[in-house]
Amino acid sequence: MSSQRNDEPAIDFDELGRKYEEERQKRLRSDALGQYQSLSGKFADFGVDPNAGEAPGRDRVVRDADVLIIGGGYGGLLSGAHLRQNGVEDIVIVDKAADFGGTWYWNRYPGIRCDVESYVYIPLLEQTGFIPSEKYAKGAEIYDQCQRIGERFELYRDALFQTEVESFSWSEERQRWIVRTTRDDEIAARFVISCTGHYSKPKLPGIAGIESFEGHSFHTSRWDYSYTGGNADGNLTGLKGKKVGVIGTGSTGIQCVPPLADWAEQLTLFQRTPISIDTRGNRPTDMDWARSQEPGWQKERIENFTYWTSGIQHGENLVSDSWTNLLSEPSSVAGGVVEEVDPMEMQRAEIAKMESVRRRVEEVVEDEATAEALKPYYHYFCKRPGFSDNYLQTFNRPNVTLVDTDGKGVERITPKGVVVSGKEYELDCLVYATGFDFMTSYTKETGLTITGRGGISLDDHWSHGARTLWGMQTRGFPNFFLMSLVQSGVSINYNHIAEAQTAYIAAVIAHCIDKGIGNVEPTKDAEDSWVDRIVELSGPRQAFLEACTPGYFNYEGEYREEYALNTSFGGGPHEYLALLEKAIKGAFADNLEFTERAES
């Protein structure tokens, strides 16, 4: 089969399918999920926080609280903000970091920016009066907004930083969660909200010899500016005269490679799978435009972005960037405004996009062999797409080398450097841009021990896959809310979903407090029907992912049956968001079971 539309070159789908499969086969491995290692044990030094010193001493905290929130990133902050707006005062936020920020606290690598437009990604712009300085803001601005929200909603008041929640157990006697931390604190909370983030547990590749490397090495989420010099804006003077290597070409790798190339004498990038790179088109904010926006503009823009990135042409394309234009060419969706998206049209648009991504590599990268190695051969949404106007250009520099491992990955690390196909590349510094644990097991990923009613652990309860109502509550674990991608709605702009989920959570908690309700959990029927719906809708997405090149989206190609339950809601963001909105307007009573308050 071949296809040609408008000015696009003909695409031979059969040939392309064969090439995609050939590339996928190269990357399948017997140790798929076991190939990574965490920053613990002999790699514990990789996990040390470079942004803060030793935690200052303090007395252990023993107290009651209405709400305890685990995690002070955007999930935790939005929970706190909504709770305050609903009149909830007694809130404790606990975070391992020394400040609010979550992913933006830990990730401060050079070149870090939003990969979704700042005006839709950064929450509460109107409420805090903040205007990002660029369409895709620097990490530092996104991080600052976290502190602004913390201050604006007085969330610092009872926050416990440099403290990790280890466990929480439901006390039948007290009708509260007994929460224990690494600082020996014991907090009896009526409600617990777990907002631990999706990319919070960094991982190293399972390459032999990592510990033998005699140069300097670190993970991108623990960037060592004491070695490289400079900051996220560059000026990495410590790298002058140094040979630097990077492993990893995901969203992080493509952002930190250009500034590294500016300062290292020699930069070598070790690639296993190329990422797709579309144009970015960053530009300074037009402050007159920003000031002229009517109240409610951010909500409207956020909703507009989610429509357009779901393939639904809903009004004017306000963001108009590489995300929203992907499915918006006039030919891709018939008839202008549509509410239903034709899957065949989406597939055609997606394949055409990947073709244009490959053409762009040829246009930008001068060396033919390097350009060929940088072309991605898999479906566009098999991996998080990348956007950059300086990553591909970096390979035209004389001090930058791409070492393509043809899908095999780095072979070995030695005291002197990195070995690929038997050849050793000597390095002074090695940067691991190798990502984070993702959605295999909620408790493994978060490190939390959670024990619900009757002494049942969440691990056991979910041993055959997760069971939730809307990805946020689970029966047998009263007054517990979690935010993760498991059984929850998803949008390219995660903060859109987070905003809706935290509004829902705060509404339920405020309802309980106001009405003197003791406990809340999903009814059995509501949970069962949500789980059934998740499984029912998981089929097409699963089929798509099974044909994908390995990556964290498809459990590195090692699918297990229980993952049908651990998947996100396949009905699209709008159905999910509408469901939560309806619930907030009063319908949650149909899905939740409330019990009288009888506690100490």
Ligand code: NDP
């Ligand atoms: P990823 O998991 O996306 O990338 C990890 C990289 O390491 C991949 O290129 C992987 O190759 C490579 N790798 C792993 N093992 C080996 C090996 N043995 N040899 C060679 N290469 C190896 O992590 P990121 O940190 O880049 O991104 C994670 C997520 O965080 C993103 O998908 C995005 O959602 C989010 N993010 C958002 C940003 C933003 O908004 N600004 C910025 C950065 C991240 P392979 O592909 O073959 O597995």
